[in-house]
Amino acid sequence: MPAAVTFRSVSRHFGAVKAVDSVDLEIAEGEFFAMLGPSGSGKTTCLRLIAGFEQPDGGEISILGTSANGVPPWKRHVNTVFQDYALFPHMAILDNVAYGLMVRGVDKATRHKAAEEALDLVKLGGYGARRTGQLSGGQRQRVALARALVNKPSVLLLDEPLGALDLKLREAMQEELKGLQKRLGITFVLVTHDQGEALSMADRVAVFNEGRIVQSGAPEDIYNRPKTRFVADFVGSSNILSPSLSGSLSGDRRWKSLRPEAFTLEPGNGRLSLTGTLEASSFMGAVRRVSLKVADTSIHAHLPAGAALPADGEALTLHFAPEALNPLEDAA
């Protein structure tokens, strides 16, 4: 079975800016793939390359095993859910959803029936007669989803689809999207700058920085074993330990990353410890965020919210499992 999407050293330059710089990637069929990165990292350009809105300056893009280079967007079996939905303001919701079928020449009764079903799928049954202006942001997002899904695409591209929604709605939609993907078995490619979204929804995550993929793998791998300082910092937050500090802890003088939640107050069998002065602590709801000064490094730790702490400026010892120390490939 060919991969849903393959990039072979694909580049896209805008003047001197290398938006996408020699990217290789392979997205398996039926996979939920996330492209994660800060703005300007090239993830959206990659998505637009798959959709066909951009053409690569170098390299080869294949969709389902056939080269997509030079194929215009309207001839690709790929659909996009746009960041700001891009619903047609002059059409009713039903006609918006049926648009893809209409331009393919499907007759009115058939396409309206399919559009009704797609609206049911996104829990907007009966909204067909409304206009886009009469819907809330969350509802428009569902219409955009239905409009793409009604075409039964091989690959569904989602460009920051939840960016404009509020937190509660976003969480609900995350679960719903994931459920939908499992049920339909369509390849989903999600572009996001929200690491929580990427980790919670995707089967596999590619982290982008400066036009390149810096690491890709299962969410657990990305989170637990970041290869570079950038990934360690961008995906979740990490303490970065210098060779001297990391050497004094484990004897291994490499740069290390250490997650704030790896720390406990209680010592344990085989656990390593760090002692320093408590600089500050703040209540975050579920956890208490503590900053500890060790030599000239500030170490951040997340402790249980009810943890008994000494006063600021006093000494504090924190413990962590040796496996929590993650060596980094690149230096400071």
Next chain:
Amino acid sequence: MTASASPASPDSLASRASAALWRSPRLLLLLLLTPPLLWLGVVYVGSLAALLAQSFFSFDDFTAQVTYELTLSTYAELLSPANFDIIVRTVTMAALVTIASAILAFPIAYYAARYAKGRWKAFFYLGVMLPLWSSYLVKIYAWKMILSKEGIISWAADKLHLGWLLDAWLSLPVVGGNSLSVSATGTFLVFLYIWLPYMILPIQAALERVPSNLIEASYDLGGGPGKTFRHVLLPLAMPGVAAGSIFTFSLTLGDYIIPGIIGTSRLFIGQAVYTQQGTAGNIPLAAAFSVVPVVIMAFYLWGAKKQGAFDAL
């Protein structure tokens, strides 16, 4: 509120007045709207009503006096073959000019709205607006020379060995004539030139407001350029086309200078109004002629609305 309550502000009449206006926005609105409403109500609508009233009187050809009795006979006179011919000619010309300018204006407006940036955009605005800065009459007389028998068009056609084509066109009935400058084709070309900016600008404004991701969405959903144009771009630009066509259509309907200088001796509505009220002194017939464009425009707008031209507003 007095000055003592807010010692920081001086107790001037102006500051108290502005505070009072701020507290009662309705009063402010009333003050702002009264002068334009008076203008609109008395001068504008009033003169239209006077015009309408005139058209219901009749004119006695023997005494050359207006008979002030309400009658529909003047309107009946409009339907006489000679007068009806004028109306048909004018409306046909206005419709052709409108269609041609929409076809010509769309690509220009599309380029300006979607592709032109910085200096090219400035160049576009200059190119479209520049003709509007020079005198209308000068432009028309310039065209009279361009279209004349010795003009550049005939000259170029001869040089390109296409003189026979021009002659063949000019030998056609209705559109032809001795030269382009005395043919209906010439009138059409000059109307098209003069009113084209009024079509380009509204279309450009409408296209400017179409988000580019709607075009991408249509492509993405399988609509090629043709279908995207038909189902997305054109409907969304339609209010602009409608606005532009209102200009080109109504301006052509009312103009009496261009057909007087360029074209055949057959009259257009504007010329009919001019001659009826001027030399003939037949104010009722002139008024009735003037009502025709108003009625046509009312139907035109109603039809455009029915067609959904303003849905995307």
